[in-house]
Amino acid sequence: MDNNKNEKINILADLLFPDISETIDVLKKKFPERNIDKNSEVTRFAPSPTGFLHTGSLFTALVSFLTAKTTNGVFYIRLEDTDTKRKVENSENSFLKELKIFNIIADEGIEEGGKYAPYKQSERIKIYHTVIKELIKKELAYVCFCTAEDLDEIRDIQKANKQITGYYGNYARCRYLSIDEVINRVKNNEHYVIRFKSNGNHENKIKLYDEIRKFISIAENDIDIVILKKDGLPTYHFAHVVDDHFMHTTTVIRGEEWISSFPIHAQLFSALNWKMPKYAHLPLISKNDNGKKRKLSKRFDPEATVNFFLQEGYPIESVLAYLMSIINNSFEEWVLKKKFKDMFSFPFSINKINLDSTLFDIKKLKFFSREFLSTISAEEMTKRVLEYAQTYDKNLEALIQKDKKFFTQIMNIERNQDNPRKDYFAFKYIEKTIAFFYDEKYDTMFKNGIIFDEKIDKKIVIDALKDFLEVNNVSILENEWFDLMKTIALKNNFAINNKEYKENSHNFVGNMADFINIIRVAITGSKISPNLYCVLKILGKNKVANRVQKNILQLGAK
RNA sequence: GGUCUUAUAGUCAAACGGUUAAGACGUAGCUCUCUCAAUGCUAAGACACGGGUUCGACUCCCGUUAAGAUCACCA
Numbered sequence A: 001m002d003n004n005k006n007e008k009i010n011i012l013a014d015l016l017f018p019d020i021s022e023t024i025d026v027l028k029k030k031f032p033e034r035n036i037d038k039n040s041e042v043t044r045f046a047p048s049p050t051g052f053l054h055t056g057s058l059f060t061a062l063v064s065f066l067t068a069k070t071t072n073g074v075f076y077i078r079l080e081d082t083d084t085k086r087k088v089e090n091s092e093n094s095f096l097k098e099l100k101i102f103n104i105i106a107d108e109g110i111e112e113g114g115k116y117a118p119y120k121q122s123e124r125i126k127i128y129h130t131v132i133k134e135l136i137k138k139e140l141a142y143v144c145f146c147t148a149e150d151l152d153e154i155r156d157i158q159k160a161n162k163q164i165t166g167y168y169g170n171y172a173r174c175r176y177l178s179i180d181e182v183i184n185r186v187k188n189n190e191h192y193v194i195r196f197k198s199n200g201n202h203e204n205k206i207k208l209y210d211e212i213r214k215f216i217s218i219a220e221n222d223i224d225i226v227i228l229k230k231d232g233l234p235t236y237h238f239a240h241v242v243d244d245h246f247m248h249t250t251t252v253i254r255g256e257e258w259i260s261s262f263p264i265h266a267q268l269f270s271a272l273n274w275k276m277p278k279y280a281h282l283p284l285i286s287k288n289d290n291g292k293k294r295k296l297s298k299r300f301d302p303e304a305t306v307n308f309f310l311q312e313g314y315p316i317e318s319v320l321a322y323l324m325s326i327i328n329n330s331f332e333e334w335v336l337k338k339k340f341k342d343m344f345s346f347p348f349s350i351n352k353i354n355l356d357s358t359l360f361d362i363k364k365l366k367f368f369s370r371e372f373l374s375t376i377s378a379e380e381m382t383k384r385v386l387e388y389a390q391t392y393d394k395n396l397e398a399l400i401q402k403d404k405k406f407f408t409q410i411m412n413i414e415r416n417q418d419n420p421r422k423d424y425f426a427f428k429y430i431e432k433t434i435a436f437f438y439d440e441k442y443d444t445m446f447k448n449g450i451i452f453d454e455k456i457d458k459k460i461v462i463d464a465l466k467d468f469l470e471v472n473n474v475s476i477l478e479n480e481w482f483d484l485m486k487t488i489a490l491k492n493n494f495a496i497n498n499k500e501y502k503e504n505s506h507n508f509v510g511n512m513a514d515f516i517n518i519i520r521v522a523i524t525g526s527k528i529s530p531n532l533y534c535v536l537k538i539l540g541k542n543k544v545a546n547r548v549q550k551n552i553l554q555l556g557a558k
Numbered sequence B: 001g002g003u004c005u006u007a008u009a010g011u012c013a014a015a016c017g018g019u020u021a022a023g024a025c026g027u028a029g030c031u032c033u034c035u036c037a038a039u040g041c042u043a044a045g046a047c048a049c050g051g052g053u054u055c056g057a058c059u060c061c062c063g064u065u066a067a068g069a070u071c072a073c074c075a
Helices: A002-016 A024-030 A054-068 A093-100 A126-136 A149-161 A179-187 A236-246 A256-271 A308-313 A314-329 A330-337 A361-372 A378-392 A392-400 A406-413 A429-436 A439-447 A458-472 A477-489 A498-503 A512-524 A532-539 A543-557
Strands: A042-045 A074-077 A141-144 A193-196 A207-211 A213-218 A226-228 A251-257 A277-284 A285-290 A290-294
Touching: A002 A126, A002 A179, A024 A406, A042 A054, A042 A251, A054 A207, A054 A277, A054 A308, A054 A314, A054 A330, A074 A532, A093 A308, A126 A141, A126 A226, A141 A179, A141 A543, A149 A226, A193 A207, A193 A256, A193 A477, A213 A251, A226 A236, A236 A256, A251 A256, A256 A277, A256 A498, A308 A314, A314 A330, A314 A361, A330 A361, A330 A498, A361 A429, A361 A512, A378 A392, A378 A406, A392 A406, A392 A429, A406 A429, A429 A532, A458 A477, A458 A512, A458 A543, A477 A512, A477 A532, A498 A532, A512 A532, A512 A543, A532 A543
Parallel strands: A042 A074, A251 A277
Antiparallel strands: A141 A193, A193 A226, A207 A213, A285 A290
16 A cells, blocks of 8 residues: 555655755765864854845854854855845845955855855755655655635634644644645646644653753744745755755854744754754844834844944944954953954853843944054054045045045044044044044134134133244144243233132133133134144144134134 | 743843952043043942742742743745
8 A cells, every 4th residue: 555655655756846866865975074173163154135234143143253263163154045035136245245344254155165065045956855855755744735815714713712823733734635636736736835744742842952041941843834935945944954964064053033943943853864953042132222122123223234334434343342242241351452453363152142132232332443443553544544435435535545644644643652542433433523634624614613712802812822823833842832832821811720720710811721722723623622732733833823813813803 | 922032230241059249331520730532530320029949049949020032935
């Protein structure tokens, strides 16, 4: 009797996959075990090309990369492009490029190639079909003709009965179809999917091991999941199992959202008699939204896509440092001490990752940025700002290119000292802070009106500026220059001793800060600027004189 | 709603059965006899709640509560 049935199953299998002649054993020989050390990890990053690189994906990629790197293993990239509806053209190039910008370099992948190619799921269809054909023959998978409407109906019944929804047990109608009927319907070109025949029992609790969370107790999967879609492409669950098996991944690193389908994957591995890789489910990166925690979303949160950081001009080091400080908090101290050098050599360990999801904290990122940018040289700074400007800000690019040395001097203000300035955190905002150095920008500010401290009489402002103009000289040392300023301040009845001023403020026009501020405002158009001596030195005697004169005229005219 | 996961200050996070419960970001104040940035110092701020176990619990167990994830022919 079985002979007859087996024959029919074979007919069906050939009907379903006429082109497939290979067996799993052939695949096994094609993709042999990796020749690597026992303790080395093989990890992968498996994104779907649905748009831009998500910040959470970068996080996952980083952890995967680091895991491979610290164990002398292999890190590869596999494109999960089986969702033809959501696929966005060219997005694979953009995120591959972005990953490279962050120095996350794959050993194997779409571009790099490798022994286990192809690394694109859409090009691996034959492999999936081979496995499924065998599954059909072993009666571990079956053809299902249920339409969306059929599935809705099943779900409605289940809901009405307060049962768990899904295609399982007696609800799995097509499981019980006769082979003859299946053959006929396939021959009639009816649409179908292929489902895995689950032997699980929802009442059974199984223990699955997660590298970060340890044992997870969870119900066995009893749902007959779709493994091959109507369009002939595999679903994630199936493709993941097949690919990670034949590519010999040792640790699957992915987001926490996959925990619930963990039993499905475990079941698939066991049915195929394949060794399960290790799994690590990473916490999600979330955001506080009116007191509610939620996953970072591309629609609402600009920082959800990696592109945001690039556009804002956050240095990659600080983004990586921030992400790594989520993985392991002791990283922070370590990276600061090392001044951001060799970040990837951090003694990293995956099981120290925190279990709770993380709220994205842009302030912390800014902190890392300030720290990092204060460690690099002015020349490096110029180079980076220019690189940024070339793709994101043409005006800024022109400004820098006009006089690179001048720009570098500006970047060098209070940089080479024990406690360097830390006022830059992203390249996008640099132009605004240094605009006053450029005459054309200064002129616009001047036209719009420069506002001096209103508590100081206009006449005094003019006198102070006139006196300053007379001694305008920056070819002296800073303390000499400051002494010089004190003399003029004193002459104009400003207190050069702050203690004295505090005790008898009514005897003076203002203090030294007020005096310097008059000049600062005249030169920079703002009460806020870096060290004035440095500013004057960069601008040079003539420009300084011009600006001061303009102000005297303007003030006098009123 | 079912299932799973998680629970230390606003955020990130140490502590692994015995501590005055670290540290960082952020916030506030002081400091720096030029503002700002920085530096240095200081301050405020936490073990979700309730039961056990134990001489002793942030730590182990059980509830409760809350938050998150997931329940597709999407990954």
